Amino acid sequence: MFKKKAGYVVAVVGATGAVGKETLEILEERKFPLTSLRLFASKRSAGEVLPCQGKEWKVEELTPEVSFVGVDIAFISATDDISREYGRRLGAAGVVVIDDSGVFRMEADVPLVVPEVNAHALRTMPRGIVSIPNCTTTPLVMALKPLQEAVGVKRVVVTTFQSVSGTGAAAMDELMTQTKDLLAFRDAKAEVYPYQIAFNLLPHIGSFNSDGDCSEEVKILEAPTLRVTATTVRVPVLRCHSEAINVELERPLKPNEARAALAAMPGVIVYDDPSKKLYPMPLDATGKDDVYIGRIREDESITNGLNLWVVSDNLRKGAALNAVQIAEHLAKG
Amino acid sequence: MFKKKAGYVVAVVGATGAVGKETLEILEERKFPLTSLRLFASKRSAGEVLPCQGKEWKVEELTPEVSFVGVDIAFISATDDISREYGRRLGAAGVVVIDDSGVFRMEADVPLVVPEVNAHALRTMPRGIVSIPNCTTTPLVMALKPLQEAVGVKRVVVTTFQSVSGTGAAAMDELMTQTKDLLAFRDAKAEVYPYQIAFNLLPHIGSFNSDGDCSEEVKILEAPTLRVTATTVRVPVLRCHSEAINVELERPLKPNEARAALAAMPGVIVYDDPSKKLYPMPLDATGKDDVYIGRIREDESITNGLNLWVVSDNLRKGAALNAVQIAEHLAKG
Numbered sequence: 001m002f003k004k005k006a007g008y009v010v011a012v013v014g015a016t017g018a019v020g021k022e023t024l025e026i027l028e029e030r031k032f033p034l035t036s037l038r039l040f041a042s043k044r045s046a047g048e049v050l051p052c053q054g055k056e057w058k059v060e061e062l063t064p065e066v067s068f069v070g071v072d073i074a075f076i077s078a079t080d081d082i083s084r085e086y087g088r089r090l091g092a093a094g095v096v097v098i099d100d101s102g103v104f105r106m107e108a109d110v111p112l113v114v115p116e117v118n119a120h121a122l123r124t125m126p127r128g129i130v131s132i133p134n135c136t137t138t139p140l141v142m143a144l145k146p147l148q149e150a151v152g153v154k155r156v157v158v159t160t161f162q163s164v165s166g167t168g169a170a171a172m173d174e175l176m177t178q179t180k181d182l183l184a185f186r187d188a189k190a191e192v193y194p195y196q197i198a199f200n201l202l203p204h205i206g207s208f209n210s211d212g213d214c215s216e217e218v219k220i221l222e223a224p225t226l227r228v229t230a231t232t233v234r235v236p237v238l239r240c241h242s243e244a245i246n247v248e249l250e251r252p253l254k255p256n257e258a259r260a261a262l263a264a265m266p267g268v269i270v271y272d273d274p275s276k277k278l279y280p281m282p283l284d285a286t287g288k289d290d291v292y293i294g295r296i297r298e299d300e301s302i303t304n305g306l307n308l309w310v311v312s313d314n315l316r317k318g319a320a321l322n323a324v325q326i327a328e329h330l331a332k333g
Numbered sequence: 334m335f336k337k338k339a340g341y342v343v344a345v346v347g348a349t350g351a352v353g354k355e356t357l358e359i360l361e362e363r364k365f366p367l368t369s370l371r372l373f374a375s376k377r378s379a380g381e382v383l384p385c386q387g388k389e390w391k392v393e394e395l396t397p398e399v400s401f402v403g404v405d406i407a408f409i410s411a412t413d414d415i416s417r418e419y420g421r422r423l424g425a426a427g428v429v430v431i432d433d434s435g436v437f438r439m440e441a442d443v444p445l446v447v448p449e450v451n452a453h454a455l456r457t458m459p460r461g462i463v464s465i466p467n468c469t470t471t472p473l474v475m476a477l478k479p480l481q482e483a484v485g486v487k488r489v490v491v492t493t494f495q496s497v498s499g500t501g502a503a504a505m506d507e508l509m510t511q512t513k514d515l516l517a518f519r520d521a522k523a524e525v526y527p528y529q530i531a532f533n534l535l536p537h538i539g540s541f542n543s544d545g546d547c548s549e550e551v552k553i554l555e556a557p558t559l560r561v562t563a564t565t566v567r568v569p570v571l572r573c574h575s576e577a578i579n580v581e582l583e584r585p586l587k588p589n590e591a592r593a594a595l596a597a598m599p600g601v602i603v604y605d606d607p608s609k610k611l612y613p614m615p616l617d618a619t620g621k622d623d624v625y626i627g628r629i630r631e632d633e634s635i636t637n638g639l640n641l642w643v644v645s646d647n648l649r650k651g652a653a654l655n656a657v658q659i660a661e662h663l664a665k666g
Contacts, residue, residue: 279535
């Protein structure tokens with residue numbers, strides 16, 4: 001389905017957004033074999049010029065008239081509407097679509113992939129689309145996978161601390177503008193979020209239509225019996241999502257054994273020495289590729305209980321890096 | 334033990350700290366029957382003049398030579414050392430000590446009291462000391478008590494989002510100074526906390542000597558079988574502590590029944606209509622006396638599971654208000 005080539009024509013849809021820009025950086029850092037790059041954004045950003053791999057690329061306006069002929073891979077990280085409109089069409093036209101939206105995540109014929117966890121799911125992509133989990137689910141499953149393999153995971157209670165970059169560049173601007181206004185004794189204007197986010201917390205991510213459980217967690221773990229409950233909270237942090245994860249394991253696993261299992265997981269760094277005040281923090285994980293795990297402690301309130309604190313750059317492993325890793329995996333054949 | 338009087342001589346130890354100042358405001362707001370007020374602080378703050386109930390009171394330096402003769406009630410909210418040094422001595426000398434530190438919380442002959450939860454424990458104060466729970470435990474037990482009474486609470490997983498005012502006024506200054514410095518592209522200096530707190534999270538409250546469980550939660554609930562695990566996180570918020578609480582109940586309780594039970598609890602306000610984007614936030618709860626509870630949802634990952642989001646002003650119900658309410662309770666006789 002995906003032909004091995006010396007180089008690929010890559011499209012980035014949503015190129016000027018927070019994830020899009022990170023995608024360009026990562027394509028450059030990791031020397032992804034590019035033949036050429038096509039950048040797409042809304043009319044407002046069309047004409048901007050962005051650098052990647054030593055060249056400059058002009059942003060095109062995304063319209064239904066745009067031809068994607070010759071494009072091998074399209075990274076889509078824009079709105080759900082854009083994913084809905086272009087994802088299916090490009091997938092059907094033979095472009096491999098790596099989609100960051102929630103539109104396809106629960107569709108049975110669209111693999112939902114974190115390469116370290118379930119790269120094998122890329123073997124069948126009947127619609128030409130692969131989905132990546134949302135930016136809190138990816139680090140969560142990276143943390144759960146080694147525990148699942150070691151002793152089995154029975155139930156998970158996760159509480160998230162999500163940075164504003166998860167919403168996008170406009171939300172990062174809003175946090176900074178609100179902070180500046182408040183320091184100058186001006187009112188903080190809320191436009192991206194329903195309320196002020198500076199010096200505040202919003203227990204509200206996305207829409208309230210669901211019961212709060214992140215259903216895609218279940219799918220990607222390929223453990224239909226996994227039971228998860230989640231509370232998701234927006235915090236006044238620019239980058240990186242953090243998660244307090246409480247796990248009920250199937251069988252006993254000492255904290256030290258958990259540390260060893262987690263440390264052996266590719267893409268995970270165990271950073272856990274409270275006696276030296278070493279624990280993961282958003283500030284330290286910003287711009288990093290790995291998922292950092294610390295505060296690994298026994299939870300004595302239950303048999304086989306374990307607490308973890310996980311921090312990961314939501315724009316990197318939570319989004320752009322995971323997408324590029326999928327492309328790399330496909331390119332390797 | 335505690336004589337009913339028309340007015341009391343009250344001492345506030347740590348009067349210039351964040352909790353001390355709040356105590357003065359609350360004594361004024363609630364018209365606590367004061368005959369006179371004695372304010373104590375370290376040498377640095379001695380001589381400051383603070384208002385309360387229409388008068389101005391001069392801050393005295395706290396030294397071992399200070400006489401507390403004639404003082405009826407002493408609120409202590411300073412350091413553990415101060416509580417250790419003065420708590421026992423004043424209690425033995427007939428002063429009713431209402432202590433905000435962790436020094437006495439686990440002592441069998443010192444009641445640990447939230448009046449709405451266990452005012453009856455004030456009947457016996459053999460050492461003249463009463464302890465108040467820490468600023469996250471008080472709202473937690475306020476939320477759990479009605480659930481405990483309705484159907485029983487089996488196990489609790491709590492994740493806290495604690496504001497810097499929990500550390501004190503210096504930490505509030507540090508957050509503001511760091512924020513200003515970062516906005517001016519200067520480095521943020523960390524002195525109160527080991528790392529930058531502005532735009533960051535520290536999964537670290539107090540000391541790491543314990544396993545992370547808040548053992549005083551068990552005592553105050555008077556439910557020795559209650560099982561609790563906690564992850565506590567400092568967030569860049571000035572005031573109010575928030576908590577994501579996952580509860581496993583003994584028997585079934587629908588979210589609407591939980592809302593009704595919680596709403597009937599004195600000192601609790603249920604603020605829970607996600608469809609209208611109504612949920613508790615630190616910004617809204619600042620300066621308020623009540624404990625706000627929202628995001629009340631069934632947790633389907635377990636039988637009889639319930640999720641709550643609780644926000645409370647840590648300087649009010651979490652500290653000064655709870656202490657003054659205890660004094661009021663004692664004064665009522």
